[in-house]
Amino acid sequence: MTKHDEAASVRPLTLAWVGRYLEAGERIVRTVALHGGITAEMWRLTIGAREGDTRDLVLRSFVDPFSVGHAEDWLNREAGALALLTGTGVPAPGLVAVDPTAAHCEYPSLLMTHLAGRTVLGDEGLETRVPLLARQLVAIHALRPAERPRGYVALTTADTVVVPKGADAAVWAAAIDVIRRPAPPYEGRFLHRDFQPGNVLFDVSPPKPAGARITGVVDWAATSWGPADLDVAHCSTNLALLHGPAWGLRFAEAYEEAGGVLAAAASERLYWQVRDGLACSEEVRQVAQPWRAAGRPELTTRTVEERLDAYVTALMDALG
Incomplete structure (x- = not known):
């Protein structure tokens, strides 16, 4: 069962779309909202396997009217960039799937691999x-x-x-x-x-x-x-x-x-x-x-x- 950790949660059609790109036996076991973005909702999705192993994916969904109007261009460009960056040595996420026109999701969305680390905005260091x-x-x-x-x-x-x-x-x-x-x-x-x-x-x-x-x-x-x-x-x-x-x-x-x-x-x-x-x-x-x-x-x-x-x-x- 998926656990939603925020009042707002990943929407049902989007969850079903993500499910199409999981391996056999995998399921979404946790969703956590990621903060700090300006134009899109960001979620970390923890994926569980039968053996108990887990991995994380990141979901980006454009939901406000202005962003939705530009989402097809933005998401196609990002998907193209992520595909291009594979194997270059630049540490970018890997592309999993993209739905730039919301043909399957409630809102235009992109699914990618999760990278370790965090943003650091403080003065120290x-x-x-x-x-x-x-x-x-x-x-x-x-x-x-x-x-x-x-x-x-x-x-x-x-x-x-x-x-x-x-x-x-x-x-x-x-x-x-x-x-x-x-x-x-x-x-x-x-x-x-x-x-x-x-x-x-x-x-x-x-x-x-x-x-x-x-x-x-x-x-x-x-x-x-x-x-x-x-x-x-x-x-x-x-x-x-x-x-x-x-x-x-x-x-x-x-x-x-x-x-x-x-x-x-x-x-x-x-x-x-x-x-x-x-x-x-x-x-x-x-x-x-x-x-x-x-x-x-x-x-x-x-x-x-x-x-x-x-x-x-x-x-x-x-x-x-």
């Missing part, structure tokens, strides 16, 4: 984790798939930026002017497109945070082809908001130290860094809430806005 993040991103960008994913999409425009309350209007106006310019030329790379601490799993022994290692990279729904600078800028912005602007500025250095190659001109790097920072201005509340739920209660929407303002200001100051 950050000086060790940042180089690990950088090396992992370099490895992702080194992939050369036979079939490229679609080109990156940058939705933020100069007209959609939300200037934080109390920010220096002149600084933000100058930053907005940066993204009015055409995108710089770039050499395409395989992008995760949402590479940041919330999508990276670590094996961290509490007594020895310096011994941390990455065990997985998840959430490949936005996989794209584009400039390495864009992935680096996205992780930089998230580090700045989680840990302070200095860590956002540090990540690009760590990426290059790990062998990654960024745009040669400072103005070109600034374009991608500013573009991602300004993109975050539109969704500060959505970003901050999961971080608080994951154990960072001090990261109020206002605090994150202030850090974003300080980070954008630091980027513009660096330009001189």
Whole structure:
């Protein structure tokens, strides 16, 4: 009998669909909601066999109306990325099944293998984790798939930026002017497109945070082809908001130290860094809430806005 550990549970049609992909004699013995995601419900499903052995799978279901409208594209891209990543050495989940149009489930869903480890969003041990993040991103960008994913999409425009309350209007106006310019030329790379601490799993022994290692990279729904600078800028912005602007500025250095190659001109790097920072201005509340739920209660929407303002200001100051 399946045990549901949350008030909301995996829906009956979805459970039946998962059952089609289990081995003979296996059954779902436990479901646990996974927290921290923004766009989808996530569940860990424990699968039991007759011999008493168990294994875990992860179920992602898009349930809110906005996400459902994009789910077919997102899930097809993620399924394609997971299939491509098999055997590459990049620690990604294995694809089990996908129902991108909810032909069998109540909502569009994807079933994948479970990876060991956990996300780590605290400040302790950050000086060790940042180089690990950088090396992992370099490895992702080194992939050369036979079939490229679609080109990156940058939705933020100069007209959609939300200037934080109390920010220096002149600084933000100058930053907005940066993204009015055409995108710089770039050499395409395989992008995760949402590479940041919330999508990276670590094996961290509490007594020895310096011994941390990455065990997985998840959430490949936005996989794209584009400039390495864009992935680096996205992780930089998230580090700045989680840990302070200095860590956002540090990540690009760590990426290059790990062998990654960024745009040669400072103005070109600034374009991608500013573009991602300004993109975050539109969704500060959505970003901050999961971080608080994951154990960072001090990261109020206002605090994150202030850090974003300080980070954008630091980027513009660096330009001189």
